[in-house]
Amino acid sequence: MNALLVKDEALRIEALNQYEVLNSAPDPILDDLTSLAAQICDTPVAAVSLIGSDRIWLRSRFGIDSLDVSLGSLPCETTILGDTVYEISDARNDPDYAPDGIVLEGRPYRFYAGAPLTTPGGVSIGALLVLDRHARTLTPAQSSALSVLSRQVITRLELNGRIRQMDRAARSRQRVESALTVERNFVSAVLDTVGALVAVFDPAGRIVRFNRACENASGYDFPTLVGRYAWDKLIPRQEIPEAIETFERLRSGHFPAAYENQWLNRDGSIRRIAWSATALTDTQGQVAFIIATGIDVTTQRAAEATLRESEARYRQLVEGSLGMVCTHDLRGTLLSINTHGAETLGRSVEEMTGHNLEEFIVPEKKASMPAYLKKIGETGEAQGLLHLSHSDGEMRVVAYRNKLIVVPGRAPYVLGFGVDISEQVRAEGRLRTLTRQSDSILESVGDGIYGIDLDGKVTVVNSAAAQMLGYKQEEMLGRNMHQLIHHTRADGTPYASADSPIRKSLTNFATVRISNEIFWRKDGTSFPVEYVARPQVDSQSPDTNGVKALGVVVAFTDTTERRALDRMKDEFISTVSHELRTPLTSLRGALGLLAGGALTNRPEKTQQMLEIAISNSDRLVRLVNDILDLERISSGKTELHSTMCSAEDLLRRAAGVQQTRSPRPNIRIFFAAHGVNVWADPDRILQTLNNLISNAIKFSPEGSEIHLTARNIDENEALIEVRDQGRGIPADKLEHIFDRFQQGDASDSRAMGGTGLGLAICRSIVNQHGGRIWATSAPDQGTIFYFTLPTKPSTNLL
Numbered sequence: 001m002n003a004l005l006v007k008d009e010a011l012r013i014e015a016l017n018q019y020e021v022l023n024s025a026p027d028p029i030l031d032d033l034t035s036l037a038a039q040i041c042d043t044p045v046a047a048v049s050l051i052g053s054d055r056i057w058l059r060s061r062f063g064i065d066s067l068d069v070s071l072g073s074l075p076c077e078t079t080i081l082g083d084t085v086y087e088i089s090d091a092r093n094d095p096d097y098a099p100d101g102i103v104l105e106g107r108p109y110r111f112y113a114g115a116p117l118t119t120p121g122g123v124s125i126g127a128l129l130v131l132d133r134h135a136r137t138l139t140p141a142q143s144s145a146l147s148v149l150s151r152q153v154i155t156r157l158e159l160n161g162r163i164r165q166m167d168r169a170a171r172s173r174q175r176v177e178s179a180l181t182v183e184r185n186f187v188s189a190v191l192d193t194v195g196a197l198v199a200v201f202d203p204a205g206r207i208v209r210f211n212r213a214c215e216n217a218s219g220y221d222f223p224t225l226v227g228r229y230a231w232d233k234l235i236p237r238q239e240i241p242e243a244i245e246t247f248e249r250l251r252s253g254h255f256p257a258a259y260e261n262q263w264l265n266r267d268g269s270i271r272r273i274a275w276s277a278t279a280l281t282d283t284q285g286q287v288a289f290i291i292a293t294g295i296d297v298t299t300q301r302a303a304e305a306t307l308r309e310s311e312a313r314y315r316q317l318v319e320g321s322l323g324m325v326c327t328h329d330l331r332g333t334l335l336s337i338n339t340h341g342a343e344t345l346g347r348s349v350e351e352m353t354g355h356n357l358e359e360f361i362v363p364e365k366k367a368s369m370p371a372y373l374k375k376i377g378e379t380g381e382a383q384g385l386l387h388l389s390h391s392d393g394e395m396r397v398v399a400y401r402n403k404l405i406v407v408p409g410r411a412p413y414v415l416g417f418g419v420d421i422s423e424q425v426r427a428e429g430r431l432r433t434l435t436r437q438s439d440s441i442l443e444s445v446g447d448g449i450y451g452i453d454l455d456g457k458v459t460v461v462n463s464a465a466a467q468m469l470g471y472k473q474e475e476m477l478g479r480n481m482h483q484l485i486h487h488t489r490a491d492g493t494p495y496a497s498a499d500s501p502i503r504k505s506l507t508n509f510a511t512v513r514i515s516n517e518i519f520w521r522k523d524g525t526s527f528p529v530e531y532v533a534r535p536q537v538d539s540q541s542p543d544t545n546g547v548k549a550l551g552v553v554v555a556f557t558d559t560t561e562r563r564a565l566d567r568m569k570d571e572f573i574s575t576v577s578h579e580l581r582t583p584l585t586s587l588r589g590a591l592g593l594l595a596g597g598a599l600t601n602r603p604e605k606t607q608q609m610l611e612i613a614i615s616n617s618d619r620l621v622r623l624v625n626d627i628l629d630l631e632r633i634s635s636g637k638t639e640l641h642s643t644m645c646s647a648e649d650l651l652r653r654a655a656g657v658q659q660t661r662s663p664r665p666n667i668r669i670f671f672a673a674h675g676v677n678v679w680a681d682p683d684r685i686l687q688t689l690n691n692l693i694s695n696a697i698k699f700s701p702e703g704s705e706i707h708l709t710a711r712n713i714d715e716n717e718a719l720i721e722v723r724d725q726g727r728g729i730p731a732d733k734l735e736h737i738f739d740r741f742q743q744g745d746a747s748d749s750r751a752m753g754g755t756g757l758g759l760a761i762c763r764s765i766v767n768q769h770g771g772r773i774w775a776t777s778a779p780d781q782g783t784i785f786y787f788t789l790p791t792k793p794s795t796n797l798l
Helices: 002-019 028-041 140-179 181-191 212-218 237-251 311-320 339-344 368-379 422-443 463-469 481-485 501-508 560-595 603-634 647-661 682-698 758-768
Strands: 045-051 055-062 068-070 086-088 102-104 107-109 111-118 124-132 197-201 207-210 257-264 270-281 287-296 324-328 334-337 381-389 395-405 413-420 448-452 458-461 512-520 526-538 548-558 643-646 668-672 677-680 705-712 717-723 773-777 783-790
Touching (some): 002 140, 028 045, 028 124, 028 140, 028 647, 197 212, 324 339, 324 395, 368 395, 395 422, 448 463, 643 647, 647 668, 647 677, 647 682, 677 682, 758 773
Antiparallel strands (some): 045 055, 045 124, 055 068, 111 124, 197 207, 197 287, 270 287, 324 413, 381 395, 395 413, 448 548, 526 548, 705 717, 717 783, 773 783
16 A cells, blocks of 8 residues: 555645645635535544645544644545545454554544545545544445545635636736736827728737727727627637637737638628738737738629520630639639630730649749638639739739539539739729828827818818717818807807917918817817917918918817816815825824823823824825725726635625624624625625625624625626615715715714725726625615626626
């Protein structure tokens, strides 16, 4: 037996190290499984044992206190040699333990049963054991249950190990994402200047940016897809493996790269997109983002030519066609080609007939030929672009649509029709370049930009300006802009066009900067703006001084949000200053009395002043910590590490913490979870529960009860309640208690020592989980706080 143990010891120790189980904190779930084993087997003692190199470690115990025993003290070493429950009905008769039996903590035990703990890799690391002071045997049901529980123990150890690995991976990912912030900002600025289809992905394949052209092609808006993988919504199911493989090649550094794929539009239609991808790297040369620029080539595919005429008319039609018409077999060998098609490539019909089509494809596109032949053989048709090599070395792009023809009595062949679109492709490329250059002038910034002529009529306007003013761009073109948006001052008096600084810039040729005017929207509302008006001039004009005004370009910004943020900042600073001043005043007063020696002969008063100083110092620390927590959550700097967890376990842990900390132990806390499981970050939910329970304790009378419950609302959502028997919250305060520095009573922060930020933190955490939080209350009848949590991972997440 010892020889076998020595042989397997290295594998066993490696498995224990992998689970990190010997040095980890106690696990309540293992304790529950151990207790359950004792109950089922009707024994006073049960334990989860792990066999180390020199000790047997009792990882979880029921009925005993020992953390470890020496090797040989328990039959665990024999148990792990088998794969079933090992029993000793009377240890006094066993040669290894006679005559006293199994001695543990000074007490003899006659009965032993143990189920081996075997990992998925087949390594036995210990046993789930039970002991009894009387000789006996297990019933078949008890033996089976012990085996089942041993597998549950291994499952729990596996789960704990994977959770720790996930935590480490999450922390590592957070460090990497922080290092990429600068690159993200740069990519964001670049993408705003691009008018074609542009999608930006992070190294994992998630969508970071998604421009308007992509929204039009896919039918989805950017907020719906940000953070998701492209193949979650956009790629047809059958093409997902190819899309993932393509992205893996891109991530491996194969840049620049060109490829095509199909997009599944939200309305169910399929769009064909041709992409060109490149990468942005960080200072270490690692890929930070992948930028893919594409064009929708769906409309460029040539329609299938239907040939219904006889063989003679078919040949005449083929030869008279200005397109490329050919046939080839299922291996790609050309059977025929029309004269115009051959001449398109600078060759004769004889030079091409009998040769494989692949010979005429440019080298970088030859790899597409097997996929083309496979597709047409399986589906009976194919369409796309052929990149063929002209005899002079120039590449010719032919848009084709081919179909498999099956004629009884003849070998199947492919009928192909193509159109040379090389000039069109080049022209479209030049047009796209000019379009991007033009669009980037107007669309690269978020400010509104419009131009007017000498009559004040709109000649150009960007989408940002139209959106801010509530118009469509076409509605504004050709209309008098002053009458449209600048006709009235903020006080309601008419604003004459001649008084407008924009109009005056046409005469003095000076750039005008205004920061305190308003523009009017289409719906009759106004908003504050800051604008710059610059005249357009013709310096070659024969007019006076050789300068002639052509019009004015105006760039403006809606300052509503900036002004609101300024007001919010001022209010927040005022509130925080007040909250800091109050404890600081008390702290300064107490320390001043102590420093001045006024209390030298009054030790009891000195102690009181010290307690005041300590209390206010603690309050300041709580205030600063709460402000920092709230800002981290609100700004998205705190990431969730969600997992499936037991609501009962969360309520038990929160109640235990509060009963340990509470200065009022006569307040009882009860909890019931009804078997509810939630998908959440346990630490953040415990923080929420601790805040709510702490508030309930503060405002509950002596001898009262606090009830914590959890129940499922439906299959996707659970509801958690915290109910107290306190004085209640006025009805007019219920909507505001979750705001910063808000409490049910203005004196609460001083009387109860709160900061007024706890409930605001609770709301931020619950919102971050996708849940809701609210409260109901009645005077002198207590308060109930409710919040919801998901019961499964959201399908809207990546």
